[in-house]
Amino acid sequence: MVLLWLLLIPLVAGPLAFFLRKRPAMEATNVAAFAVVLALAAALVAQVLRSGPVSYWDGFLYADALSSLIVLLTAFVALACSIYAVGYFRHDEQNTVFVEAEDVLGEVAAYKLRKYYSLTPLFVFSMLLVALANNLGVLWVAIEGTTLASVFLVTFYGRETSLEAAWKYAIIGGVGLSMALFGTILTYYAAHQIMGTDTLAGLNWSVLVVNAAQLDKPTMRLAFILILLGFGTKAGIAPMHTWKPDAYSEAPVPVAAMLAAGVLNCALYGLVRFYILTSKSLGPQFASQLLIVFGLLSMGVAVPFVLVQRSFRRLLAYSSIDHCGIMVLALGFGGPLGVLGMFLHMTFHAVTKPLLFFCAGNIQQHLNTDLFRKAKGGLIHSMPWSGAAFLMGTLAVTGSPPFSLFQSEFTILRGAFGGGYVFTSILFVVFLVAIFTGFLVHIANLVLGPDPGLPNGETCRWKKYSVLSLALVIIVMGFWIPAPLYRLIQGAAGIVMSAQ
Amino acid sequence: MSFVHDPQFGDRMITLMAALVLVLQIAMVGQRWLITNIRMFALQSFLLAAIAGTIAFFNHSNHIYIAAVLTFVVKTLVLPILLERIVARVGIQQEIEPLINVPLSVLISGGLTLVGYIVAESFYHPEETSAPAALGHNTLAIAIALFLIGFFMMLNRRKALTQVLGLLSMENGLFLAAISLTYGMPLVVEIGIFFDVLVAAMVLGILVYRIGETFDSMDVSKLRRLRG
Numbered sequence: 001m002v003l004l005w006l007l008l009i010p011l012v013a014g015p016l017a018f019f020l021r022k023r024p025a026m027e028a029t030n031v032a033a034f035a036v037v038l039a040l041a042a043a044l045v046a047q048v049l050r051s052g053p054v055s056y057w058d059g060f061l062y063a064d065a066l067s068s069l070i071v072l073l074t075a076f077v078a079l080a081c082s083i084y085a086v087g088y089f090r091h092d093e094q095n096t097v098f099v100e101a102e103d104v105l106g107e108v109a110a111y112k113l114r115k116y117y118s119l120t121p122l123f124v125f126s127m128l129l130v131a132l133a134n135n136l137g138v139l140w141v142a143i144e145g146t147t148l149a150s151v152f153l154v155t156f157y158g159r160e161t162s163l164e165a166a167w168k169y170a171i172i173g174g175v176g177l178s179m180a181l182f183g184t185i186l187t188y189y190a191a192h193q194i195m196g197t198d199t200l201a202g203l204n205w206s207v208l209v210v211n212a213a214q215l216d217k218p219t220m221r222l223a224f225i226l227i228l229l230g231f232g233t234k235a236g237i238a239p240m241h242t243w244k245p246d247a248y249s250e251a252p253v254p255v256a257a258m259l260a261a262g263v264l265n266c267a268l269y270g271l272v273r274f275y276i277l278t279s280k281s282l283g284p285q286f287a288s289q290l291l292i293v294f295g296l297l298s299m300g301v302a303v304p305f306v307l308v309q310r311s312f313r314r315l316l317a318y319s320s321i322d323h324c325g326i327m328v329l330a331l332g333f334g335g336p337l338g339v340l341g342m343f344l345h346m347t348f349h350a351v352t353k354p355l356l357f358f359c360a361g362n363i364q365q366h367l368n369t370d371l372f373r374k375a376k377g378g379l380i381h382s383m384p385w386s387g388a389a390f391l392m393g394t395l396a397v398t399g400s401p402p403f404s405l406f407q408s409e410f411t412i413l414r415g416a417f418g419g420g421y422v423f424t425s426i427l428f429v430v431f432l433v434a435i436f437t438g439f440l441v442h443i444a445n446l447v448l449g450p451d452p453g454l455p456n457g458e459t460c461r462w463k464k465y466s467v468l469s470l471a472l473v474i475i476v477m478g479f480w481i482p483a484p485l486y487r488l489i490q491g492a493a494g495i496v497m498s499a500q
Numbered sequence: 501m502s503f504v505h506d507p508q509f510g511d512r513m514i515t516l517m518a519a520l521v522l523v524l525q526i527a528m529v530g531q532r533w534l535i536t537n538i539r540m541f542a543l544q545s546f547l548l549a550a551i552a553g554t555i556a557f558f559n560h561s562n563h564i565y566i567a568a569v570l571t572f573v574v575k576t577l578v579l580p581i582l583l584e585r586i587v588a589r590v591g592i593q594q595e596i597e598p599l600i601n602v603p604l605s606v607l608i609s610g611g612l613t614l615v616g617y618i619v620a621e622s623f624y625h626p627e628e629t630s631a632p633a634a635l636g637h638n639t640l641a642i643a644i645a646l647f648l649i650g651f652f653m654m655l656n657r658r659k660a661l662t663q664v665l666g667l668l669s670m671e672n673g674l675f676l677a678a679i680s681l682t683y684g685m686p687l688v689v690e691i692g693i694f695f696d697v698l699v700a701a702m703v704l705g706i707l708v709y710r711i712g713e714t715f716d717s718m719d720v721s722k723l724r725r726l727r728g
Contacts, residue, residue: 060688137689144696151703155710163711164723170704171663175654178670181693182647185674189623189681203686218622246726 002044003054003061003132006071009033009040010078010125018118023093023110026117027086033121034079037128041075044068045488055134055206062134062206065491069343070131070269072488073350077261078124080354080470084361085120085254087462089113091365092252112156116252123149123258130266134204139270140177140184143234146263147173153255154247165246172243173234180230180270186223187277190215205273212280212499224278224287228271228294235267237294237328238301241321245305248317249370253361256313260320261353265346268327272496275331279499284334291332292424298325299431307438312360313370315442316353319397322435323349329428330412334500337415340493344408347489351477352397352405355470359390362467363446366457372442377449383457385464387447389471394443396474398436404477510558517547517554518642518676525649525669526609530602534661538583541665541672545575548672551639552679563687564679570694571675579668579701583661586705590712598656605656609649616645623681639680646673658721660708664701671697 013033017026045068047054053064063071093109126145133139147170154166184203191202194214201207208215233240248256278287302322309315323345330342364370366383380387396403409432416425458464524544531537549572556564598605620641650670654663678685685693715722 135686135689137685138692141689141692141696144700148696148699148703151707155707160714161725163707163714164726167660167707167711167720167723168726170700170707171654171667174667174700174704175651175670178647178667178674181671181674182677185678185681185685188678188685192682203689222619222622250726 001056002040002047003056003063006037006040006044006128007061007125007132009036010121010128014118014121014125017121018114021110021114023113026113030082030117030120031079031086034075034082034124037124038072038075038079041068041072045072045484049484049487049491053206059134059201059204059206060138061132062204063132064495065488066269066272066495067131069347069488069492070265071128072485073265073347074124074127074131074262077258077350077354078120078127080358080466081254081257082120084257084354084358084463084466085116085252087460087464087466088253088361088365089116091460091463095365112158115152116156116255119149119153120255120258123153123255124262125149127258127262127266131269134206136184136187136203136205136208136273139205139273140181143180143231143267143270144177146266147177147234150251150255150259150263154251156252156255157250159250161246162250165243165250168243169247172240176230176233176240178230179226179233183223183226183230183274186219186226187215187274190219190223190281205277208277209280212277215277215281217282220278220281221286224274224282225290227274228287228290231267231271231274232294232328235264235271235324235328236298236321237324238298238321241298241301241324244321245314245317248320249311249313253357253364256316257354257357260316260357261350264320264324265350268324268346271328272331276496276499284500288332288334291328292421295325295327295329295332296424296427296431298322298328299428299435300325303431303434303438306435306442309438309442310372311370312372312375312442312446313364315439316356316360319356319435319439320353322431323353323397326409326412326428329424330415331496333412333416333419333421333424335415335419336493336497337411337418339415339496339500340490341408341412341415343489343492344411345405347485348404348408348477349397351470352393352403352474355389355467355474356393356397358463358467358470359386359393362386362457362463363390366454372446375446376452377445377447378452379447379454379457381451382454385458386467389467390443391447392471393474394439396478398439399432400436402478403474404481507558510554514551514554515638517551518639518680521547521551521672521676522613522642522645525646526606526613528665528669529605529609529649529653529656532598532602534587534659535584537662537665538580538587541583541669542576542580544669544672545571545579548675549576551676552684555679555683559683561683563690564684566687567675567679567684567690570691574694574698575668575672578698582701582705583664586661586709586712590709597658599658600656605652608652609645612648612652613641613645615648616643617641619644640677643673643677643680646670646676648673658719660711660720663720664704664708667704668697668701 017029048068055062126142129142151170155162236244302318305318330338399405399409528540549568552568650666654666
């Protein structure tokens with residue numbers, strides 16, 4: 001039942017917000033719905049940890065440790081973003097950011113807010129469906145759904161550049177996902193050969209994984225390549241990453257944060273599900289090599305763009321490409337440490353990235369620009385909390401101790417050396433150091449320095465406290481992971497390990 | 501009328517129609533008028549629906565009938581009407597300007613068809629008796645060719661709307677692949693895919709419309725302000 005409610009609540013909250021129209025009511029609907037979703041996600045995690053996988057409707061919906069981890073992370077990110085969104089959009093509205101010249105009555109503003117508050121729950125619904133669908137075809141439909149629900153969130157501000165970003169996002173995503181659909185069809189073909197005409201269960205992951213060793217090898221090889229390209233596009237693996245900086249910098253901050261910390265996980269989740277099937281059919285070697293190549297490429301591509309970046313919103317996008325590369329690489333390294341490191345990294349990244357986006361959003365709204373050139377530095381004087389949190393988040397996301405991403409990167413590195421990938425590990429470290437340097441220099445220049453004499457920028461309580469509470473979570477997680485969460489991550493890693 | 505029930509007759513009909521689908525795809529690569537392109541897409545989708553209908557008839561399979569009807573309604577009627585409306589509203593009917601000239605484009609499409617046959621070869625196991633694979637060989641090759649040529653069309657064209665058409669014809673290729681390999685996907689998935697395609701086309705259509713209004717052109721090579 002938990003599974004059904006998890007999906008129904010955001011599905012109802014979207015249209016509800018659409019009909020409520022009034023801003024406070026829409027804000028309340030979103031925050032309340034996502035709070036309930038997070039509570040349900042926690043309940044699901046408890047149930048999975050207590051008594052194993054949960055399924056519903058003859059296995060149409062299915063949740064094991066892997067899917068409930070994704071559900072938990074998605075729910076957390078959605079709640080954080082919806083709380084931040086309240087302050088963010090109020091600020092936009094007061095400063096008439098999205099009010100066009102002829103809009104005297106504020107109708108455009110009201111329309112845009114309504115669009116945001118009714119599409120976001122549908123966006124979250126698709127992400128949750130990705131994690132909960134047992135059928136791999138439905139999983140594909142849901143991932144496509146995340147694109148469709150978010151295209152008009154990317155065009156939110158209606159600028160020329162946001163149209164351009166949305167166009168790239170929709171078209172590149174569409175081509176990528178059509179490759180993923182081809183991969184899914186081929187997987188179904190492989191399954192069809194061994195299971196005959198049992199049509200609906202024929203694409204159910206929980207059924208496929210039992211028979212995965214018998215799947216036709218040439219078919220699965222082609223299928224995995226297509227899936228990697230397809231879901232890789234959605235996750236933003238290089239060289240299919242080009243939509244990412246545009247979409248992340250043009251979308252409103254809460255949407256960008258959900259793309260970076262939510263959709264990324266969902267796309268990787270789809271990849272992991274197929275990786276398990278492919279590894280069981282072909283042995284881990286084939287998939288691992290591909291993953292290592294694409295992972296390293298993504299990290300490598302991110303390096304120069306981080307070093308010479310001009311805008312701090314785009315900087316975050318390249319950081320997300322880098323982290324996506326790290327996770328793919330970790331999966332490629334395999335072994336107990338590599339896989340555990342991947343899921344730890346996914347968890348810590350999903351907690352840290354929204355903080356960076358929120359700080360960047362606060363700063364952007366304060367300065368009315370996202371270019372380093374126009375920001376004169378010294379932000380710590382006018383925005384002590386956001387500035388400090390941005391600096392701290394930068395240290396955290398680039399993997400410096402004592403923050404938790406250091407632990408996950410260290411785990412991955414131990415796994416890599418243990419697996420004998422010496423050269424790859426050295427490159428991995430070089431890329432990490434380069435990104436650390438570039439990122440830190442940019443953000444330090446932005447935040448530190450003499451006082452440029454700007455007015456106090458931390459007047460909105462919603463924006464301030466959402467940053468502070470996330471920062472607190474990150475500090476705590478650096479020293480202490482709740483035992484159930486760690487057990488859940490271990491469970492997810494165990495599911496992947498069963499394939500190796 | 502006994503030949504109508506002969507499975508061999510059905511196979512030949514399917515191969516014939518699949519070949520026509522491929523011809524239409526290559527004609528779309530060569531065609532320069534937007535409206536004609538949209539109508540060709542509609543005709544191609546109609547043939548796909550007919551293929552699905554034929555397969556359903558010979559296998560007495562209800563869920564393929566549903567897929568056939570959905571293809572007909574969504575891709576032959578709704579999408580082309582939608583796309584033509586956008587063309588009319590944006591008011592741009594000028595020729596499509598391909599990056600590579602037409603004869604060379606057609607030649608490349610021929611090459612891609614060859615690639616389709618080579619890839620499909622690896623799925624062809626005549627010694628196995630599993631029915632879908634036996635049907636699959638020609639149709640699967642054409643499906644892969646459609647997918648590749650659609651992708652080529654997207655790279656080759658600069659108009660936003662023709663890129664949408666390319667994407668849709670890639671999706672047609674996937675539908676043909678699914679139906680020739682496994683007699684279609686499970687029904688829930690099939691309906692989900694149709695829903696997604698419909699919504700995606702509407703979303704892209706609205707984007708095309710707004711790009712046309714904002715930039716006074718549907719030329720996506722003008723979208724180049726975001727860099728680095």
